[in-house]
Each structure stands twice: as structure tokens, then as C-alpha cells.
Amino acid sequence: MVHGILLARVPLVEVDDLVQDVFLRAFTRIRSLRDEASFGGWLASITRNRANDYHRSPREVPEALETDVEDARADSSQIEAEAILALIRSLPEAYRETLILRLVEGMTGPEIAARTGLTPGSVRVNLHRGMQQLRKKLGDREALRPQVDQQETG
Amino acid sequence: MKQDYLWDRSGEPDPEIEGLENVLGRFRHGAAAPEFPLVTPRPKLRFTRSRRFWQLAAMAATVALVFVLWTVLRRPQPGIAPLKGWDVARLAGTPRVGITLLGGAEQAGKLAVGQTLQTDGQSRASVSVDDVGEVQVEPNTRLRLLESAPSRKRLALDRGTIRASIWAPAGEFTVDTPSALAVDMGCAYTLHVDDSGAGLLRTTLGWVGFRLNGHESFIPAGAACATRPGIGPGTPYFEDAPEALRAALTALDFGPAGERSAELNLILKQARTRDALTLWHLLPRVEGSDRARVYDRLAALVPPPSQVSKDGVLRLDQTMLDLWWDKLGLGDISLWRHWERSWSQHQNGDNNRP
Numbered sequence A: 001m002v003h004g005i006l007l008a009r010v011p012l013v014e015v016d017d018l019v020q021d022v023f024l025r026a027f028t029r030i031r032s033l034r035d036e037a038s039f040g041g042w043l044a045s046i047t048r049n050r051a052n053d054y055h056r057s058p059r060e061v062p063e064a065l066e067t068d069v070e071d072a073r074a075d076s077s078q079i080e081a082e083a084i085l086a087l088i089r090s091l092p093e094a095y096r097e098t099l100i101l102r103l104v105e106g107m108t109g110p111e112i113a114a115r116t117g118l119t120p121g122s123v124r125v126n127l128h129r130g131m132q133q134l135r136k137k138l139g140d141r142e143a144l145r146p147q148v149d150q151q152e153t154g
Numbered sequence B: 001m002k003q004d005y006l007w008d009r010s011g012e013p014d015p016e017i018e019g020l021e022n023v024l025g026r027f028r029h030g031a032a033a034p035e036f037p038l039v040t041p042r043p044k045l046r047f048t049r050s051r052r053f054w055q056l057a058a059m060a061a062t063v064a065l066v067f068v069l070w071t072v073l074r075r076p077q078p079g080i081a082p083l084k085g086w087d088v089a090r091l092a093g094t095p096r097v098g099i100t101l102l103g104g105a106e107q108a109g110k111l112a113v114g115q116t117l118q119t120d121g122q123s124r125a126s127v128s129v130d131d132v133g134e135v136q137v138e139p140n141t142r143l144r145l146l147e148s149a150p151s152r153k154r155l156a157l158d159r160g161t162i163r164a165s166i167w168a169p170a171g172e173f174t175v176d177t178p179s180a181l182a183v184d185m186g187c188a189y190t191l192h193v194d195d196s197g198a199g200l201l202r203t204t205l206g207w208v209g210f211r212l213n214g215h216e217s218f219i220p221a222g223a224a225c226a227t228r229p230g231i232g233p234g235t236p237y238f239e240d241a242p243e244a245l246r247a248a249l250t251a252l253d254f255g256p257a258g259e260r261s262a263e264l265n266l267i268l269k270q271a272r273t274r275d276a277l278t279l280w281h282l283l284p285r286v287e288g289s290d291r292a293r294v295y296d297r298l299a300a301l302v303p304p305p306s307q308v309s310k311d312g313v314l315r316l317d318q319t320m321l322d323l324w325w326d327k328l329g330l331g332d333i334s335l336w337r338h339w340e341r342s343w344s345q346h347q348n349g350d351n352n353r354p
Helices: A001-008 A013-032 A036-056 A063-073 A076-089 A094-102 A109-114 A118-151 B015-027 B049-076 B243-254 B257-270 B275-286 B288-301 B309-312 B319-326 B334-350
Strands: B086-092 B108-111 B115-119 B124-128 B132-137 B143-149 B152-166 B173-178 B181-184 B188-193 B199-205 B206-214 B214-221 B224-227
Touching: A001 A013, A013 A036, A013 B115, A036 A109, A036 A118, A036 B275, A063 A118, A076 A118, A076 B015, A094 A109, A094 A118, A094 B275, A109 A118, B086 B152, B115 B243, B181 B188, B181 B334, B199 B214, B206 B224, B214 B224, B214 B334, B224 B243, B243 B257, B243 B275, B257 B275, B257 B288, B275 B288, B275 B319, B288 B309, B309 B319, B319 B334
Parallel strands: B152 B173
Antiparallel strands: B086 B108, B086 B124, B115 B143, B124 B132, B132 B152, B143 B152, B152 B188, B173 B181, B181 B206, B188 B199, B199 B224, B206 B214
């Protein structure tokens, strides 16, 4: 769940380190958790706050990490996957988080609801509306492809 | 209820959603959850006191809050509390601790439990191991701090190279790699892990233990040992051993099973007295008549102590093997056995945690 929420908000190359950081924060604040039943929602909030902090602080990306990403891009299926991920990340926040937990992390709707503390109804609505918007974006992208190919070959 | 594949994977799979799951599944998180010490749960408060009690408590809390605010506001700000963790110093380039780059104004940082230290092709860093050692982190390395307790310090080397100089008691400092656990027995060593997870450990002082699933190797100063994912540590060898012996050892440890006997012949023929290190490790790694041949050659190079019999060694009697190891003069094996017991208790303790 933590990985998915971060993937919806921060660059791919930063996600693993931030996952570690979120668990570190959660560990140091665990005594502030009053109700064990709300652990999922509590952890989700820490994760979202960590992603917000990430965007607030200026940083630079190490050269080697950028190179790694470029190497990975040599694989065409990786390019396709990153393009679809980018489309999901362009959706409204509620939709992109739920869709990433469902399509990337492999969680079902009831699991997402149980772990994030959202109601099953909200998750269901987010999934279906998010999927509807993603389908539209994927369709738009497909429609643009022949024009781009034509321009490139012409 | 209507079946809905998007919601709970019920009913007929939607080909489009299934395709997206397949394409995007590569980004799924596959690493293990970080390990943290056990946290004692906060005892639940019981609200059985009288209303008067809570009124008094609220007043007392208000007074205490005013006092604290007054104290804090009238004193100079002490600044941000220092982060707990191991000191990290930049040696070159811009090593990264968590998401913080070291370089420019930030020349040093702290590596806390759960955090990652990463270097690129131009970066190097030095990590102070909680006052009991130092680890130099070479370029293109990814290192994580898993545990930092008074008697247990544990790193994970995912890839790259570290140079460790440790003066902690034997067994206190360990490094996880994708294919073996390196256990410091009072030493200095270099550990390298490549992108496939294969590793190479070279000891320069003291000795190091290498272990995976009960498969263990002891590497004294001047010796090296390779390790492979799914196999674990190979047989250690002195780095000045004949080239042919070293090549045969690699084939024996990690090559196809069919050619082991030929490789063993070559090793036995090439072995010098100093290579008793290698032959002792081969005893549990070969079987039947091959083990008897290793025994004979090792006994010719370093005669076993009087309490050690051939039958016992061929049965892999642990006490006899340990006695023979101690006679090689490469390290006190009782230290290792002590570490094994405490490690096993620690692991069982972890497994019993709720």
C-alpha cells in the first residue's frame, strides 16, 4: 500500500527510498497510534504527508540514477509501461491512488478499502471513474498514434 | 451481487484490465518489509474515574501546558534534535542517504535503521559503525542499515563494494547480501556484490564467516570466498593458491555436477599445506569415496588431533571437524559456534513476535 501511494505521487526512482523513510517515520511515531484498527489509514496518511514533503523540499537527482532510468528505457515494454503509469498519474489524486493500488500493486477493491481506511463505496467509485478516465486517455493516445507515425515517416 | 472484475476480480476477466495489470505489474513492490525492533503496545486507558477526577486532571494539564509554553518561549530554541543513526561522511562525489544528497553544505549525514546509502559512479562515503568500526562505501553501491542494537549491528549490501574494519566483539557485526550472510569475527575485509547478487569476500585481517541456510565458510586473512544466489558460499581459498586449484574450485562449487570428480582430483593434486583451509571446507561438500580422498590428503598435509578419527570425520562429526579446524590455526571455531547459537535464538525470537 505504501509503495502504491508513493508511486501515485513521486518519481519512480525515488519510491523505494521513500518507502523506507515512511516506515521509519511510522516506527518512530507508532506510540501516537491510539486505535490499532485504524493503522492502515494512519500509515496511509503518513505516506501521503511524506510525498507532500518530498515535493516541498528542493533536490537534485544523482547522475547515476538518471542513467539507470535511461538504460531501463531501452526496453520498449518498459517505455509502454512508464507511459501508461504517466497517464494514471495525470488523473485526479483519488483516482490515481486507487487505480495504482489495484492495477500495479494487485490489491482488490475490498483490500484497498480495508488498508487505506476509505469506505468500500468510495473505493468502488474511484476505481470505476478512474478507469473510465484512463480508458479515455488511452483511447486519445491511440487515436494520436497514426498521425505521429505519419509525421515521422513523412 | 453483480460480478465485477475491476472491483474484486470476480467474474469474467476484463481483457483490457488484465492487460494493464500485466504491463504495470513490473512496478509492483517486491522487497521485504523493513525489520524494526518490537514495540510494546501502549496500555489502554480505562475511563472509570469520576467526573470530578477528570475536571481536576484537565486543570492540572492546563497548568502544566502553560508552564511548558512559558519555559519553552523564554529559553533560546535548542534547534532540531539530532537524528539517531550511524554517522556518514562524504569522501567523494555526492553519496545519497535516504533522499538527502551529501555534498556542498551537507558533508555528513546520519544513516538510520531502514534507510539506504547509495553511491553513484563518482561517489564514495564512509560510515561509522556505532563506534565499533568503519565501513568505506565504494562507487555504485547500495547499502541499507537493518539493525543497530548494542550487541547487534546489521547492514544489507544490495550491490557494490564495501571495505569493513571492525573492532566489535566477534559476531556483533553482520552484512546481508543476496546470496550469503557475512559475519565479522574480528577483522577487516572487502565485500563485493554484483548486479546478479553474486558476491566475493576477501579478508585482510582476522577472519570472517559466510553463511546461507546452514551452508558455511570461514575466510581467514589472505583468503577469499565467492558466493552465488541460490547456492550460497563456495569453498574458501588462499589468494596465493595455484591458479589451477582456484579454477577447479570454482567449477566444483558452481559448475555442472557431472564433472566434480575430475575437478576434485585436480584440487587434491595441487593442494599445498596452506590449502588445508580449502580441503577442510570440502569435507562436508563432497560425499562417499570423494570425502575419504579429501580426508587422506588433508591428513597428509595437517595430521588430525588424536581425538579425531577417520570414521568420525566421514560421518561429519561436528566436534571432530571443529577440533581439526582449530588445529589449522586459522581462528577459534568456538567463537563461531557461540555466534550461531545467539543468532539462532535471535531469529527464533523474531519469528515468535506477533
